Amino acid sequence: MSETNNVLRLPAERLYAAEIEALKAEDRDPRPAGWQLSPRAVLTYITGGRAGGVDITPKYIGHRRLVEIAIATLLTDRALLLIGEPGTAKSWLSENLTAAIHGDSSKVIQGTAGTSEEQIRYSWNYAMLLANGPSDAALIKSPIYRAMESGGIARFEEISRCASEVQDALISILSEKTISIPELAREVPAERGFSIIATANTRDRGVNDMSAALKRRFNILVLPSPADLETEVEIVRKRVGEIAANYELKAALPEEEAVRKVVTIFRELRSGVTLDSKEKVKGPSGVLSTAEAISLLTNGMALAASFGSGSIEPEDLAAGLQGAIVKDEDKDSGVWKEYLENVMKKRGSEWRSLYSACREMNG
Ligand SMILES: Nc1ncnc2c1ncn2[C@@H]1O[C@H](COP(=O)(O)OP(=O)(O)O)[C@@H](O)[C@H]1O
Numbered sequence: 001m002s003e004t005n006n007v008l009r010l011p012a013e014r015l016y017a018a019e020i021e022a023l024k025a026e027d028r029d030p031r032p033a034g035w036q037l038s039p040r041a042v043l044t045y046i047t048g049g050r051a052g053g054v055d056i057t058p059k060y061i062g063h064r065r066l067v068e069i070a071i072a073t074l075l076t077d078r079a080l081l082l083i084g085e086p087g088t089a090k091s092w093l094s095e096n097l098t099a100a101i102h103g104d105s106s107k108v109i110q111g112t113a114g115t116s117e118e119q120i121r122y123s124w125n126y127a128m129l130l131a132n133g134p135s136d137a138a139l140i141k142s143p144i145y146r147a148m149e150s151g152g153i154a155r156f157e158e159i160s161r162c163a164s165e166v167q168d169a170l171i172s173i174l175s176e177k178t179i180s181i182p183e184l185a186r187e188v189p190a191e192r193g194f195s196i197i198a199t200a201n202t203r204d205r206g207v208n209d210m211s212a213a214l215k216r217r218f219n220i221l222v223l224p225s226p227a228d229l230e231t232e233v234e235i236v237r238k239r240v241g242e243i244a245a246n247y248e249l250k251a252a253l254p255e256e257e258a259v260r261k262v263v264t265i266f267r268e269l270r271s272g273v274t275l276d277s278k279e280k281v282k283g284p285s286g287v288l289s290t291a292e293a294i295s296l297l298t299n300g301m302a303l304a305a306s307f308g309s310g311s312i313e314p315e316d317l318a319a320g321l322q323g324a325i326v327k328d329e330d331k332d333s334g335v336w337k338e339y340l341e342n343v344m345k346k347r348g349s350e351w352r353s354l355y356s357a358c359r360e361m362n363g
């Protein structure tokens with residue numbers, strides 16, 4: 001325990017180590033080569049349930065079928081690509097699938113415009129390379145290389161942000177299932193169990209549209225925004241509770257009422273219409289994702305714990321809403337004001353204190 005006390009963010013396999021152990025102990029189904037759990041146990045880990053007296057908390061809340069397809073994909077020679085709007089749990093699902101299947105979610109490549117082919121394959125310690133020529137000791141393996149060697153899963157975050165030449169380096173890896181190192185006259189074959197889970201934001205598409213050849217190597221799964229208000233409220237409440245516990249925030253968890261209000265506002269601004277479909281609303285420039293709602297409320301708890309009453313007040317929510325919604329001062333401030341006047345103000349007494357606080361904050 002003390003070993004983990006000062007770590008800011010634990011990887012899923014450590015955070016949920018007890019759950020994974022319980023599932024392992026109970027698991028009677030056959031485990032695919034290289035897997036530490038059967039596909040069915042992985043499904044329980046992700047969607048929740050019980051194993052040997054231990055509660056397995058749901059990690060991904062949404063369509064169970066989607067999770068089944070994701071797991072089944074990793075049993076084939078196809079890699080898995082999760083796409084969706086920002087904040088739809090692409091990274092979270094990818095981390096947890098990897099944690100459950102291999103107990104190691106740390107082999108990650110973060111895709112950026114600057115990601116190079118070497119970061120996908122291997123590179124060299126140049127001092128050693130110059131001194132002694134190419135050797136095993138001078139070889140620096142990429143996370144994908146290490147996953148191939150150990151039959152593990154490598155994660156590739158935001159793959160569509162990489163230049164297309166770099167993305168294409170993956171084609172040979174995914175089709176041949178080997179990395180060749182001409183300098184050492186060697187081919188490194190992938191162990192059974194090797195796969196890749198990549199994520200991409202639909203908002204980024206078109207920046208570097210992925211080639212058809214690469215897309216064919218992936219099973220593409222779209223993660224939707226939460227289908228309804230209740231589901232989204234549930235996701236937000238659950239995650240805020242977990243994150244607050246992790247950061248040891250000394251404030252009361254937000255009332256269900258507060259969560260419901262934030263999620264209602266987000267859903268209405270996101271969809272451009274009030275929940276009762278009666279009134280059109282204008283949307284702001286930024287993305288109001290579930291993840292934004294979660295961080296708004298955890299920030300609210302941090303504020304309340306440090307400088308407030310210890311529980312989230314309308315002022316704390318108003319500050320968070322202002323920050324999340326008004327990203328571009330000129331445009332969004334007007335959009336938010338319109339929403340406050342045309343929608344929130346008319347909702348009556350339950351919304352009055354939040355309305356006033358937001359009104360004041362938005363100047
Ligand atoms: N359907 C969902 N089930 C569980 N958690 C979710 C869901 N949607 C969003 N979240 C939460 O939102 C947060 C951010 O998700 P993240 O994986 O970073 O989003 P993305 O990678 O899609 O941008 C995570 O804490 C995650 O738990």
Ligand SMILES: [Mg+2]
Nearest residue numbers: 090091092199
């Ligand atoms: Mg992500």
